[in-house]
Amino acid sequence: MNTTPWPLAGLCGLLFALSAQADEPGQKIYAQGGANPAAMACATCHGADGMGMGAAGFPRLAGLSAGYMAKQLGDFRSGSRTNPIMQPIAAALTDAEIDQVSAHLAALPAPHPERLGRARQATGAGESLALRGAWERDIPECVACHGPGGGGVGEAFPPLAGQSAQYLSAQLQAWRQGARKNDPNDLMGHIARSMTDEEINSVAEYFAGLGQKEVTP
Structure with missing residues (x-):
């Protein structure tokens, strides 16, 4: 005993x-x-x-x-x-x-952001790109690959929610300029080159803020 x-x-x-x-x-x-x-x-x-x-x-x-x-x-x-x-x-x-x-x-423990998808009403440029994309310029919505709420999907598409806006915008700029090109078929390079500086900053700030709004998984 x-x-x-x-x-x-x-x-x-x-x-x-x-x-x-x-x-x-x-x-x-x-x-x-x-x-x-x-x-x-x-x-x-x-x-x-x-x-x-x-x-x-x-x-x-x-x-x-x-x-x-x-x-x-x-x-x-x-x-x-x-x-x-x-x-x-x-x-x-x-x-x-x-x-x-x-x-x-x-x-390691990580943020569990709300699983937001296309059904949510988008407000603001960052959320609009994240949830709707800009298909007239061949920019798919971010959540199509990175998952609802930018939580990540599998081994190919990392989480965006919870990353800093500085890091996300820096990576988009690197893809746009060709300094980063280790993604399949230059998918991110094509997307980044189609975005304006304002769009890059706004979508980066959107996902950075989204990671601070956690819900119980």
Whole structure:
């Protein structure tokens, strides 16, 4: 018979869980970096909780699918996606470390925005593009690929809700200018080149704000 008092038993269980998490390879890479000293800790720029540092342009990684994260790190490593900070870090990670840190990030708590779709009445330029698109210019609605509320779909279409407006607008500008081109069939490049600066900023601000309006999943 277990004679350990319930409060003490619960505390022991919590300490054991925290210890196990600290020993988990992906968490160690995220918090401390990879075996190669050049693979610096992800938390330095993306925050201890993986929610990013919006003002500095570092995106949220928490909750992104492991497949998407592994592809992006692989693209940074190969040079098919360019970034002066991320390229040397990704190059210093092993394949196993990429898989481990990607799995860790996918398991982190993330925003659960309201699942808004085309049926919602759109107000404002950002919401109109997000929910309706601009088909006269061959711009599909963002939620068609990135899911209701911009919550992300599978390994190809990451969440938009909860990312900072600075990061989202910077990526749209990078696709527009050809500095980023690691998406299938230049889909995002085509869309971004069809958008005005005002539209880029407004849709980025829309999704950034949407991520702050969470609902219980």
